[in-house]
Amino acid sequence: MCGIIGCAGRTDDTLDVLLSGLEGLEYRGYDSAGVALANGSLDVCKREGEIERLQRAVDDSLDGADESDAGGSDGGGHRGPVGIGHTRWSTHGPPTDANAHPHTDCTGDVAVVHNGIVENYEELKTELQARGHEFESDTDSEVVPHLVEERLADGASFEDAFRAAVGRLEGSYALAAVTADTEAMLAARSDSPLVVGVGDDAAYLASDVPAFLEYTDRVVYLEDGEFARLESGSWTVTDAEGRPLDKSVSRVEWDAEETAKSGYDHYMLKEIHEQPRALRKALRGRVDELAGSVEVASLAGLSPSSVQFVACGTSYHAALYGAQLLREEGIPAQAFLASEYATAPAPVDDDALVVGVTQSGETADTLSALREAHRRGVETLAMTNVVGSTATRECDRTLLIRAGPEIGVAATKTFSSQAVACNLLASTLTDREDAREVVGALRDLPGQVQELLDDSRAGQVADRFLDGAGYFFVGRGHHHPVALEGALKLKEITYKHAEGFPAGELKHGPLALVTDETPVFALVTGDREQATKTVGNVKEVEARGAPVVAVTDGVSDAGRYADEVLEIPETHPRVAPVLANVQLQLVAYHVADKLGRSIDKPRNLAKSVTVE
Numbered sequence: 001m002c003g004i005i006g007c008a009g010r011t012d013d014t015l016d017v018l019l020s021g022l023e024g025l026e027y028r029g030y031d032s033a034g035v036a037l038a039n040g041s042l043d044v045c046k047r048e049g050e051i052e053r054l055q056r057a058v059d060d061s062l063d064g065a066d067e068s069d070a071g072g073s074d075g076g077g078h079r080g081p082v083g084i085g086h087t088r089w090s091t092h093g094p095p096t097d098a099n100a101h102p103h104t105d106c107t108g109d110v111a112v113v114h115n116g117i118v119e120n121y122e123e124l125k126t127e128l129q130a131r132g133h134e135f136e137s138d139t140d141s142e143v144v145p146h147l148v149e150e151r152l153a154d155g156a157s158f159e160d161a162f163r164a165a166v167g168r169l170e171g172s173y174a175l176a177a178v179t180a181d182t183e184a185m186l187a188a189r190s191d192s193p194l195v196v197g198v199g200d201d202a203a204y205l206a207s208d209v210p211a212f213l214e215y216t217d218r219v220v221y222l223e224d225g226e227f228a229r230l231e232s233g234s235w236t237v238t239d240a241e242g243r244p245l246d247k248s249v250s251r252v253e254w255d256a257e258e259t260a261k262s263g264y265d266h267y268m269l270k271e272i273h274e275q276p277r278a279l280r281k282a283l284r285g286r287v288d289e290l291a292g293s294v295e296v297a298s299l300a301g302l303s304p305s306s307v308q309f310v311a312c313g314t315s316y317h318a319a320l321y322g323a324q325l326l327r328e329e330g331i332p333a334q335a336f337l338a339s340e341y342a343t344a345p346a347p348v349d350d351d352a353l354v355v356g357v358t359q360s361g362e363t364a365d366t367l368s369a370l371r372e373a374h375r376r377g378v379e380t381l382a383m384t385n386v387v388g389s390t391a392t393r394e395c396d397r398t399l400l401i402r403a404g405p406e407i408g409v410a411a412t413k414t415f416s417s418q419a420v421a422c423n424l425l426a427s428t429l430t431d432r433e434d435a436r437e438v439v440g441a442l443r444d445l446p447g448q449v450q451e452l453l454d455d456s457r458a459g460q461v462a463d464r465f466l467d468g469a470g471y472f473f474v475g476r477g478h479h480h481p482v483a484l485e486g487a488l489k490l491k492e493i494t495y496k497h498a499e500g501f502p503a504g505e506l507k508h509g510p511l512a513l514v515t516d517e518t519p520v521f522a523l524v525t526g527d528r529e530q531a532t533k534t535v536g537n538v539k540e541v542e543a544r545g546a547p548v549v550a551v552t553d554g555v556s557d558a559g560r561y562a563d564e565v566l567e568i569p570e571t572h573p574r575v576a577p578v579l580a581n582v583q584l585q586l587v588a589y590h591v592a593d594k595l596g597r598s599i600d601k602p603r604n605l606a607k608s609v610t611v612e
């Protein structure tokens with residue numbers, strides 16, 4: 001989704017800060033990018049395509065500016081004290097130079113970047129056009145600079161003009177605006193994330209912390225309806241009427257190293273390999289191995305009679321797994337796709353809990369489902385990776401998964417950390433007879449993931465089955481969510497068709513698609529009834545000529561019927577799916593790598609999906 005970066009107060013490297021900030025936002029997904037620098041005049045440069053194209057256009061215009069000793073109308077003038085930048089993920093109008101942000105007014109003196117959707121833009125545009133404003137793009141966002149322009153023409157200050165323009169908008173927005181002749185940047189948010197970075201001499205603004213983490217780890221999260229003014233070395237936050245607000249500065253625990261590739265070819269591979277560390281962090285200080293108990297401060301006193309999980313994509317798969325764990329403990333629990341939650345039955349009991357599982361804490365569908373839960377009067381818990389995200393601020397409680405920043409669009413380490421967080425939740429809410437074994441298995445998990453990463457044959461398996469016409473993933477019980485997740489991971493980064501389903505469903509339809517060109521990944525651990533039944537399903541597909549890859553701990557004889565085996569260490573049945581999933585992450589990664597796909601930024605996808 002779109003990303004915003006801004007900075008005020010870095011007099012001689014504003015452009016570098018903006019361009020590297022845009023790179024830090026790339027992972028959110030985008031199809032065009034642009035920057036605007038205010039320095040007595042306003043210089044705007046924007047391009048469809050990769051940030052590299054923008055960088056080249058900026059360099060070219062700087063060369064031109066050096067030769068003629070003047071800023072060009074498209075770029076140039078790189079010494080602006082205030083600048084804004086944007087990565088656009090198209091919603092209104094195709095990815096073109098004209099539709100890229102920043103957008104300007106008729107005078108070319110006001111520039112605005114916008115994330116979100118201005119729902120009443122057609123009405124505003126018609127009104128503005130009737131008053132003579134000329135538009136250059138198909139976007140909803142372009143109405144904003146023209147609205148600001150009108151108020152400035154009436155003699156309003158920049159701040160009043162901006163506030164009045166924002167007051168006309170319906171919909172969702174994170175906005176940042178600059179004018180040619182002010183050294184301040186103004187910002188506002190409603191339903192779209194925006195965070196201020198507090199530096200020693202400079203102030204920063206971004207949709208997400210990694211965009212400025214290199215310069216500061218001190219942040220101020222803006223809430224809906226708040227406005228910010230950023231100037232060289234100072235920042236203020238006000239409400240819609242302009243009254244100053246007392247905002248606290250927090251320190252983010254992530255460091256810049258965590259957001260770098262650190263020698264890996266892709267963020268996804270780096271993040272897969274970070275899982276042992278992430279899992280240790282998820283458990284630190286929360287489990288007592290001797291007593292076999294779990295203690296999470298933010299869950300203290302929680303004792304819901306039923307639990308509903310809401311989530312999307314990978315997080316939904318973790319939610320399915322979490323709901324299973326709770327049901328096994330006798331707590332009625334269900335997982336809902338957040339986008340469908342409006343049609344879900346409201347919990348009947350007063351002391352129900354709704355858990356929003358969301359890595360980013362900003363997914364619009366999940367936030368909307370959590371708001372619906374609030375309207376229904378139900379207590380809410382955000383299970384998230386991002387401190388200060390909208391989910392953490394809107395929910396009654398927060399359970400942090402502590403995975404560290406995840407830059408690759410495909411969620412990997414955060415699924416594992418979510419699965420651990422689901423175990424912490426289940427163990428907190430119930431008294432299991434084998435609590436000590438579960439805690440022991442969780443404690444051993446980081447080491448076992450490391451072992452698996454060191455020895456995985458996923459690369460060879462990927463080589464062998466690179467040309468599959470389609471891929472199936474099957475598993476029962478705890479492995480069902482991982483079968484879904486294995487298929488999602490493969491399809492999103494390889495662009496190959498993949499489906500996951502409960503192993504028992506194979507013969508109720510999908511078996512018709514199974515041929516010698518459709519590898520089937522079967523998740524089988526232990527030797528209980530479920531494993532035996534899945535081995536039966538493996539035989540069915542094997543008999544129809546399908547290549548089988550068993551992801552197994554070797555306890556059952558699944559491997560005997562498989563063409564390839566991906567081994568996982570033996571562990572508690574609850575924890576085995578996390579290990580199995582790591583093998584599937586590696587398979588997806590290697591297939592995508594061998595096919596030369598854009599692994600960290602798959603086509604059409606965005607890391608943080610902030611529209612419904």
Ligand code: F6R
Nearest residue numbers: 313314315358359360363410411
């Ligand atoms: C898939 C993936 C997405 C996200 C989904 C929810 O690899 O990353 O399916 O899981 O968009 O995002 P969060 O967890 O941020 O709410």
